[in-house]
Amino acid sequence: MNPRNKNFLIGLVIIVLAIIIMNVMTSKRQVPAEILYSEFLLRAQQGQIEAVSIQGSRISGNYTDGSSFSTYAPKDPNLIPALRKANVNITVQPDSGTPWYMSIFLHWGPFIFIIAIWIFLMRRMQGGGNRLFSLGKSRARRADESDTRNTFADVAGVEEAKEELVEIIDFLKDPSKFRKLGGKIPKGVLMIGPPGTGKTLLAKAVAGEANVPFLIISGSDFVEMFVGVGASRVRDLFEEGRKIAPCILFIDEIDAVGRHRGAGLGSGHDEREQTLNQLLVEMDGFDSTEGVIVIAATNRVDVLDPALLRPGRFDRTVVVPLPDVRGREQILGIHAARVKMADKINFITVAKGTPGFSGADLRNVVNEAALFAARQNKNAVTLEDMEWARDKVMMGPERRSMLMSDEEKRNTAYHEAGHALVGAYLEKADPVHKVTIVPRGQSLGLTSFLPQEEMHTQDRDYLLAKIIVAMGGRAAEELILSQVSTGAANDIQQATKIANKMVTEWGMSEVVGPITLSTGSEHHFLGRDIGIDREYSEDTADIIDMEVHEIVHSSYDKAKAILSEHIDKLHQLAKLLIDQETVEAAEVYALVSPT
Numbered sequence: 203m204n205p206r207n208k209n210f211l212i213g214l215v216i217i218v219l220a221i222i223i224m225n226v227m228t229s230k231r232q233v234p235a236e237i238l239y240s241e242f243l244l245r246a247q248q249g250q251i252e253a254v255s256i257q258g259s260r261i262s263g264n265y266t267d268g269s270s271f272s273t274y275a276p277k278d279p280n281l282i283p284a285l286r287k288a289n290v291n292i293t294v295q296p297d298s299g300t301p302w303y304m305s306i307f308l309h310w311g312p313f314i315f316i317i318a319i320w321i322f323l324m325r326r327m328q329g330g331g332n333r334l335f336s337l338g339k340s341r342a343r344r345a346d347e348s349d350t351r352n353t354f355a356d357v358a359g360v361e362e363a364k365e366e367l368v369e370i371i372d373f374l375k376d377p378s379k380f381r382k383l384g385g386k387i388p389k390g391v392l393m394i395g396p397p398g399t400g401k402t403l404l405a406k407a408v409a410g411e412a413n414v415p416f417l418i419i420s421g422s423d424f425v426e427m428f429v430g431v432g433a434s435r436v437r438d439l440f441e442e443g444r445k446i447a448p449c450i451l452f453i454d455e456i457d458a459v460g461r462h463r464g465a466g467l468g469s470g471h472d473e474r475e476q477t478l479n480q481l482l483v484e485m486d487g488f489d490s491t492e493g494v495i496v497i498a499a500t501n502r503v504d505v506l507d508p509a510l511l512r513p514g515r516f517d518r519t520v521v522v523p524l525p526d527v528r529g530r531e532q533i534l535g536i537h538a539a540r541v542k543m544a545d546k547i548n549f550i551t552v553a554k555g556t557p558g559f560s561g562a563d564l565r566n567v568v569n570e571a572a573l574f575a576a577r578q579n580k581n582a583v584t585l586e587d588m589e590w591a592r593d594k595v596m597m598g599p600e601r602r603s604m605l606m607s608d609e610e611k612r613n614t615a616y617h618e619a620g621h622a623l624v625g626a627y628l629e630k631a632d633p634v635h636k637v638t639i640v641p642r643g644q645s646l647g648l649t650s651f652l653p654q655e656e657m658h659t660q661d662r663d664y665l666l667a668k669i670i671v672a673m674g675g676r677a678a679e680e681l682i683l684s685q686v687s688t689g690a691a692n693d694i695q696q697a698t699k700i701a702n703k704m705v706t707e708w709g710m711s712e713v714v715g716p717i718t719l720s721t722g723s724e725h726h727f728l729g730r731d732i733g734i735d736r737e738y739s740e741d742t743a744d745i746i747d748m749e750v751h752e753i754v755h756s757s758y759d760k761a762k763a764i765l766s767e768h769i770d771k772l773h774q775l776a777k778l779l780i781d782q783e784t785v786e787a788a789e790v791y792a793l794v795s796p797t
């Protein structure tokens with residue numbers, strides 16, 4: 203019987219029970235006329251009573267005329283003699299007339315009823331099944347047999363992380379080898395990295411490579427409304443792990459339980475604290491030679507309780523960063539192998555155009571591309587489909603149906619042409635990739651650039667070029683349309699942010715010099731640090747403002763100068779955009795430097 207039906211049945215039984223109880227308790231059995239005791243005595247004296255039946259203090263009987271009555275009698279020693287004098291037939295019955303099971307039922311019924319309801323509700327809350335008595339079970343899923351096994355070949359672009367994990371795999375494959383030598387094996391590995399970079403996948407791959415069972419549980423599974431449940435689940439998880447060792451216990455999103463104790467607003471969270479304490483106790487209590495390795499993953503290492511990172515617990519951290527160009531190319535390759543691709547697709551172009559994409563984003567790109575190709579009845583996915591999908595993932599879906607007035611279209615065309623031309627003329631700027639005035643997501647148009655190589659440091663000129671390009675849109679509007687619009691809000695914000703960092707973090711302003719004046723770490727949703735610690739005076743704040751102002755303004759002038767020098771090109775590019783909506787890089791560069 204499935205849990206739904208079971209629940210339904212239980213509910214039905216409870217309802218029927220309830221009705222019976224209510225009936226029993228409230229039913230008015232054919233009650234004879236209730237009379238006063240004094241009246242009863244009087245009538246007995248007058249000989250009007252034929253017979254009585256006495257049961258404890260209750261007396262019922264009938265008159266000589268046949269009708270019946272009942273009353274309650276005090277403990278009156280004169281009652282029986284009086285009745286006998288009046289010639290009444292007397293029957294005496296044992297004290298209680300209700301059978302024993304009935305009285306138990308009457309006494310305990312309501313109580314049983316409440317318990318039944320409680321059980322019913324608990325079951326509902328636990329999502330059916332036999333969860334009532336397994337509240338404290340770990341809920342870990344074994345992800346080895348059913349899932350297709352993952353291996354390192356499924357994960358790309360995280361070579362360093364893989365290298366760190368190889369040792370763990372060796373150990374899991376043959377724990378006895380390590381035990382003999384008495385080497386210290388890390389008990390816990392903490393994987394840190396932005397969302398979607400493949401932490402979960404990597405943990406599964408470790409299990410797959412080592413060919414050991416893999417227990418996966420999410421941090422949020424520990425967090426329940428009942429105090430103590432989380433702790434008992436932790437205990438259970440480790441117990442289960444020991445039983446099937448060697449194995450991997452994988453705690454995904456550990457920040458849900460491992461949050462800094464006493465953090466956050468409001469009172470402490472007892473339940474979570476208990477759970478975390480239990481986790482620490484378990485980690486301390488087992489010996490990695492037992493063959494259990496705990497891997498945890500988080501993208502919020504900043505909120506983790508430092509106690510978790512102490513030696514003997516998660517004593518090894520593996521950073522899983524966003525992939526670089528090479529990594530993105532490989533990841534695209536892995537996922538593209540699962541769809542039908544046109545021959546000879548060079549993923550490097552797509553990889554270059556997707557800076558900051560995570561592995562999950564790239565998988566999404568391949569998937570969108572495949573869907574797009576299928577919609578067009580193609581029989582293979584082409585590079586164009588990939589580029590289309592990239593744009594969609596990066597900037598949201600196209601909104602071709604959005605109505606733009608001709609004037610709005612013209613404004614957008616000049617705005618985007620401004621960005622593109624400034625980008626094309628500035629040597630230090632990233633090369634232009636594509637300009638479009640097809641609305642997407644929140645923006646009316648977009649100029650995208652291709653960062654040429656992965657940059658780990660960015661020099662001053664490059665950053666300035668970025669700001670100048672960002673200003674290109676607004677500058678073009680001002681030059682041509684003699685009126686500016688709100689379309690540049692995003693550009694201005696972005697430019698100001700870069701300028702601000704140049705001054706306060708990167709020491710790129712001569713006046714301020716190389717000092718960190720950053721305004722402290724961000725809030726991290728009030729995970730730990732609350733409020734901003736500003737470490738400088740009002741005067742310094744003024745200087746920073748002035749410097750940022752100076753950078754942004756001179757960049758704006760620079761953009762305007764470039765555009766007014768090439769104003770004919772600006773008109774040409776804007777016209778091209780109005781005509782064909784999207785202009786590729788080649789066309790832009792042909793315009794800029796006709797050969």
Ligand code: ADP
Pocket residue numbers: 356357358359360395396397398399400401402403404499525533536560561562563565
């Ligand atoms: P995380 O746990 O870090 O948030 P996941 O492991 O859940 O990320 O990644 C989600 C999906 O994205 C994976 O199942 C995989 O398909 C894809 N993916 C992420 N990173 C990579 C990578 N480095 N190589 C291949 N695929 C990846």
Ligand code: MG
Pocket residue numbers: 401402403454455499
């Ligand atoms: Mg994950």
Ligand code: ZN
Pocket residue numbers: 617621675676689690693
């Ligand atoms: Zn813009």
